[in-house]
Amino acid sequence: xxxxxxxxxxxxxxxxxxxxxxxxxxxxPEVTGYVLVGVMLGVSVLxxxxxxxxxxxxxxxxxxxxxxxxxxGVELRIDVIKKLGKTILFIVLFECLTAFAFVYIGIMLLFxxxxxxxxxxxxxxxxxxxxxxxxxxxxxxxxxxxxxxxMAVVGIDDAMALIIYVIASAFVKASIxxxxxxxxxxxxxxLVSIGExxxxxxxxxxxxxIILKKxxxxxxxxxxxxxxxxxxxxxxxxxGCSELLAVMVFGAMMINRFPVLGKKSGSIIDDLSPYFLAAxxxxxxxxxxxxxxxxxxxxxxxxxxxxxxxxxxxxxxxAILGKAPKNVRNNIGLxxxxxxxxxxxxxxxxxxxxxxxxYGSAGAGMASAIINILLFTTVITEVVGPLLTRFALRRSGExxxxxxxxxxxx
Numbered sequence: 185x186x187x188x189x190x191x192x193x194x195x196x197x198x199x200x201x202x203x204x205x206x207x208x209x210x211x212x213p214e215v216t217g218y219v220l221v222g223v224m225l226g227v228s229v230l231x232x233x234x235x236x237x238x239x240x241x242x243x244x245x246x247x248x249x250x251x252x253x254x255x256x257g258v259e260l261r262i263d264v265i266k267k268l269g270k271t272i273l274f275i276v277l278f279e280c281l282t283a284f285a286f287v288y289i290g291i292m293l294l295f296x297x298x299x300x301x302x303x304x305x306x307x308x309x310x311x312x313x314x315x316x317x318x319x320x321x322x323x324x325x326x327x328x329x330x331x332x333x334x335m336a337v338v339g340i341d342d343a344m345a346l347i348i349y350v351i352a353s354a355f356v357k358a359s360i361x362x363x364x365x366x367x368x369x370x371x372x373x374x375l376v377s378i379g380e381x382x383x384x385x386x387x388x389x390x391x392x393x394i395i396l397k398k399x400x401x402x403x404x405x406x407x408x409x410x411x412x413x414x415x416x417x418x419x420x421x422x423x424g425c426s427e428l429l430a431v432m433v434f435g436a437m438m439i440n441r442f443p444v445l446g447k448k449s450g451s452i453i454d455d456l457s458p459y460f461l462a463a464x465x466x467x468x469x470x471x472x473x474x475x476x477x478x479x480x481x482x483x484x485x486x487x488x489x490x491x492x493x494x495x496x497x498x499x500x501x502x503a504i505l506g507k508a509p510k511n512v513r514n515n516i517g518l519x520x521x522x523x524x525x526x527x528x529x530x531x532x533x534x535x536x537x538x539x540x541x542x543y544g545s546a547g548a549g550m551a552s553a554i555i556n557i558l559l560f561t562t563v564i565t566e567v568v569g570p571l572l573t574r575f576a577l578r579r580s581g582e583x584x585x586x587x588x589x590x591x592x593x594x
Contacts, residue, residue, distance in 0.1 A: 192237055199225060200462035213570035215319045215465055219563060222469020233470040241467060246427070248464035250413045251457050252315045253428040257435020258450040259335040272336045274506030275499050279520055280310040280344045282498025283491050290490040295483060300356045301550050307352035308530045308558060309491040311345035314338035316522035316566055319461050320573045328582035330512050334519045342428045349530050350374045353537065360543050380425040385433025388412050393442040405445065406452050465566065472563045476556040483553070488561045495520045515576035522569035523562055531558035
């Protein structure tokens with residue numbers, strides 16, 4: 185029977201509807217419930233969402249990432265960032281580099297025969313996916329210095345992780361095929377990729393502002409906003425640059441250069457986000473093959489422990505060195521564990537690149553191990569991460585006490 189995308193989407197939203205009620209009763213973040221129901225429906229248990237179905241629905245996840253990136257962008261107000269200043273820079277730098285160092289050195293010591301795997305896992309570990317964190321912040325209506333810092337950090341983190349990954353993957357490629365590493369070329373190509381994303385976002389924002397300069401109608405904004413975000417996703421894919429960074433810059437430029445349009449656009453996205461976020465997390469959970477756990481074993485658990493320690497410790501150290509408020513220092517690291525989205529995209533990129541014939545069986549075996557580790561630990565972080573984020577927001581006093589029964593933005 186031919187695959188019917190609409191029936192599968194219907195099943196996904198019905199599952200989200202049921203799980204929304206369950207998480208409300210259990211008083212846990214909706215994200216955690218969505219990921220768990222995804223595991224149940226996915227390739228491990230019921231297999232309703234098989235690998236072929238997930239491939240057909242991949243565009244839904246891409247659109248969700250675009251929406252998440254825009255939500256982050258419109259939160260990056262210059263006046264708020266100026267108040268936080270060097271704090272954000274220190275936190276991003278240390279949480280990325282410490283996670284990278286912990287995982288790379290730890291895997292090297294525990295599994296000395298896998299230097300290439302250790303380097304790539306370290307690079308992927310530096311990424312912090314914004315999706316789960318943003319969803320929890322919206323659900324609990326959080327506002328305050330910690331929330332603003334989290335939003336800025338998870339936004340900038342993507343660019344930092346991309347730089348680390350591109351450099352690391354180039355070293356690994358050269359190591360496997362025995363070639364030379366041209367550091368200057370690697371750095372240049374990375375800067376070009378980031379520059380393309382920035383340029384796309386800035387250009388889109390100014391074009392958006394000019395076109396709607398005399399119009400404040402929500403209908404006009406809604407249509408052009410959809411066209412712009414989808415256009416940025418498509419152009420970024422064609423150019424091979426970061427979709428998340430391009431859309432995030434678009435949102436940031438909108439809220440700072442055209443504040444009225446930016447706020448209205450943010451409200452429109454808030455109305456749409458619950459649908460795509462629910463589908464995104466269910467599809468993310470569905471990717472996990474529980475049979476892979478026996479293959480990745482100790483290395484997977486080691487990666488999870490090392491990355492978690494690096495993220496929490498690095499973010500806290502960065503907050504201390506950046507002289508962040510005590511509230512931020514004590515809680516920021518707990519909100520940076522989720523890795524679905526950016527890290528999963530990097531894992532899929534590794535699987536695509538290193539299964540090419542020129543990297544032989546060594547490249548294919550390494551790629552298989554890495555993607556299984558990332559899928560396994562991604563589900564863990566998507567279950568544990570939102571719970572820790574909620575704990576941090578509540579401990580800081582920035583989460584609304586009653587919002588678990590009436591989540592914000594849907």
